[in-house]
Amino acid sequence: MIEHGGNIYRFARILDREPSTLIDFSANINPLGFPEGLKEHLFSLMDYITSYPDPEYVELRDAIAGYVGVRKENIIPGNGAIEMIYLYMKSMKKDKVFIPVPTFSEYERIARMNSLAIEYLFTKNFSIDVERLVKEISPESILIICNPNNPTGTLISIDSIEYLLEKLSGLEISLMIDEAFIEFTEDYPESSAVRFINSYPNLFIVRCFTKFFGIPGLRLGYGVGGEETVNKMKEFALPWSVNILADISGRYVLKNMSFMEETRRVITLEREFLLRELSNIKWIYPYPGKANFILARLSIDTEELENFLLQRGILIRNCRNFKGLDKSYIRIAVKDHSSNVKLVEALKSF
Amino acid sequence: MIEHGGNIYRFARILDREPSTLIDFSANINPLGFPEGLKEHLFSLMDYITSYPDPEYVELRDAIAGYVGVRKENIIPGNGAIEMIYLYMKSMKKDKVFIPVPTFSEYERIARMNSLAIEYLFTKNFSIDVERLVKEISPESILIICNPNNPTGTLISIDSIEYLLEKLSGLEISLMIDEAFIEFTEDYPESSAVRFINSYPNLFIVRCFTKFFGIPGLRLGYGVGGEETVNKMKEFALPWSVNILADISGRYVLKNMSFMEETRRVITLEREFLLRELSNIKWIYPYPGKANFILARLSIDTEELENFLLQRGILIRNCRNFKGLDKSYIRIAVKDHSSNVKLVEALKSF
Structure with a gap:
């Protein structure tokens, strides 16, 4: 199993304390939590757990389609x-996948599960040069881009994405863009590539409710793609993989526009706060990014810092298992102001 | 997509009525619903949806292991x-799967997804003759047995299963027993093959919370197998496939022994009631089974009956898409007494 952020259970077991008493900067979840009223809404509809979910998820797909601005035939929930990443790689029937690194480690693991050859593209200063990218990749493959990228926070501009799509469409290359964090970017929805879905059948976009809507426990993601891609993926999908409370929650939270706007406001503000404060600590070198987390390089021993923070109930994500990074890097989620202040104080006292 | 029972949404859309107003005899879910207090328990712990589930599901596996009487290393949740059936077929690395029919249609679909060759074994009077079975199968394959079998309700005795395991272990044949309905059988846990897990490494058992604990909407199943099998399957498992409310629910419902006993009492009673009543209708020929559903052959037009019942808000499962059956068969879930009476009355008025 790959090590991920957000494993508060393991550390709670190690420290012998309740998971809820830890401040978790290792998982990039919305610090505002989930939209108001969701708990009560779920409780009022709880009897639905005695029924299977709608295997076609008609209402959920309708709601998501309205939210991202496509037709429900372009949506596959998971x-x-x-699950989206897995089904996409499985159904595209390519031999090879290109992965610019450092990035989310599951792409590599899922490619291996599907017996795909993997080629890593190493980036300079963590920024993707699309012109170089186009020259490095070969036909009949999948290119995976995480935008904004985890763990660097780098955002590829919409013009660069259009350039990429233009160049790739003649090459039988499928482009998967993982937009798990796109809704945290200040200029969302302008930053999203969803607008290209109907013009480029080789584009597939992965999204999730996990991070932005603060419901990682419920397990809800979706893909946005051309009808042909979506139908191919459905052939390999297991029935009912989205539970009924996730289905109900997805439809509920998409109605709450003010939650979304408030999230973007808070994240922008708090990211700037953290960047400013971290820059003032002389052994931390933060990278400015556009997402709800910050990558930083340390000139001190990361493990020592990790343990120091852990004793104070604070979890951060060390980046030693990201290909292209090493143990001198950490990733810090942007949380609510009081948590961020606690982190900064703890770092300063180290 | 394969047609399954329990798709109340499709029929609700067709009839333009609320899904909850239908009486669903097409899905084999516990008529007692879920154990008391579950809703309130979930509500009190709802804030956990802001955290990822424990990727190792330590507490859940502990609870399940205690319930079935093995060690937690023998348990994989899904x-x-x-998901268990999928991961098992994917990780066993065999070329062929043997499926006695009629049975649950997803075995076939999942085998195809994993590019396994499929051989059907046709049964006589829907009962599996294990001696004949052993002669018909070839080495380096998977044999799938659903016990009690869906949709026939036939239960293979524990002696026959032991005989099978003995014969198969020299042949490099992996035996998967799907015990999704085993807890509904009157003499559970005696009827379960779990006792053989530690003596036969080629045995894998699939279980679910869906039917017996009345929570299909939450999506929770598990596998019981030797450590080697479980570890192979983990290599192909996607992280967090069990949501946190399913995790919490699984641990909660396993404590309620009286719910389990009451369920077996009610099902045994109501199955006998339905069998007696159906036998009195001259165009219905029910098969006596051991599960919480009844297979029946009709000497009238099934579709006409289906539509007649549908107009009365009653769903049954026609069996035309079960290999080895045809459109003259239906499957009826054993429900609570008042629903069962309504069904019998509707059938008599046809």
């Missing part, structure tokens, strides 16, 4: 972004 | 029984 058990988190992970 | 998104319903379906």
Whole structure:
């Protein structure tokens, strides 16, 4: 099993304390939690757990389609972004996948599960040069882009994505863009590539409710793609992979526009706060990014810092298992102001 | 997509009525619903949806292991029984799967997804003759047995299963027993093959919370197998496929022994009631089974009956898409007494 952020259970077991008493900067979840009223809404509809979910998820797909601005035939829901990535790689029938690194480690693991050859593309200063990218990849493959990228926070501009799509469409290359964090970017929805779905059948976009809507426990993601792609993926989908409470929640939270706007406001503000504060600590070198987390390089021993913070109930994500990074890097989620202040104080006292 | 029972949404859309107003005899779910207090328990722990599930599901596996009487290393949890079946076929690395029919249609679909050759074994009077079975199968394959079998309700005795395991272990044949309905049988846990898990490494058992604990909407299943099998399957498992509310629910419902006993009492009673009543209708020929559903052959037009019942808000499962059956068969779930009476009355008035 790959090590991920957000495993508060393991650390709670190690420290022998309740998971809820930890401040978790290792998982990039919305610090505002989930939209108001969701708990009560779920409780009022709880009797639905005695029924199977709608295997076609008609209402959920309708709601998502309205939210992202496509037709419901372009939407496939799944058990988190992970299931989308798996089904996409499985159904595209390519031999090879190109992965610019550092990035989310599950792409590599899922490619292996599907017996795909993997080629890593190493980036300079963590920024993707699309012109170089186009020269490095070969036909009959899948290119995976995480935008904004986890763990660097780098955002590829919409013009660069259009350039990529233009160049790739003649090459039988399928482009998967993982937009798990796109809704945290200040200029969303302008930053999203969804607008290209109907013009480029080789484009597939992965999204999730996990991070932005603060419901990682419920497991809800979706893919946006051309009808042909979506139908191919359905052939390999297991029935009912989205549970009924995730289905109900997805439809509920998409109605709450003010939650979305407030999230973007808070994240922008708090990311700037953290960047400013971290820059003032002389052994931390943060990278400015566009997402709800910050990558930073340390000139001190990361493990020592990790343990120091852990004793104070604070979890951060070390980046030693990201290909292209090493143990001198950490990733810090942007959380609510009081948590961020606690982190900064703890770092300063180290 | 394969047609399954329990798709109340499709029929609700066709009839333009609320799904909850239908009496669903097409899905084999516990008529007692879920154990008391579950809703309130979930509500009190709802804030856990802001965290990822424990990727190792330590507490859930502990609870399940205690319930079935094995060690937690023998347990792998999943998104319903379906995910277990998929991971098992994917990780066993065999070329062929033997499926005695009629049975659950997803075995066939999942075998195809994993590019396995399929051989059907046709049964006589829907009963599996294990001696004949052993002669018909070839080495380096998977044999799938659903016990009690869906849709026939036939239960293979524990002696026959032991005989099978003995014969198969020299042949490099992996035996998967799907016990999705085993807890409904009157003499559970005696009827379960779990006792053989530690003596036969080629045995894998699939279970689910869906039917017996009345929570199909939550998506929770598990597998019981030797450590080697479980570890192989973990290599192909996607992380967090069980959502946190399913995790919490699984641990909660396993504590309620009286719910389990009451369920077996009611099902035994109501199955006998339905069998007696159906036998009195001259165009219905029910098969006596051991599960919480009844297979019946009709000497009238099934579709006409289906439509007649549908107009009365009653769903049954026609069996035309079960290999080895045809459109003259239906499957009826054993429900609570008042629903069963309504069904019998509707059938008599046809």
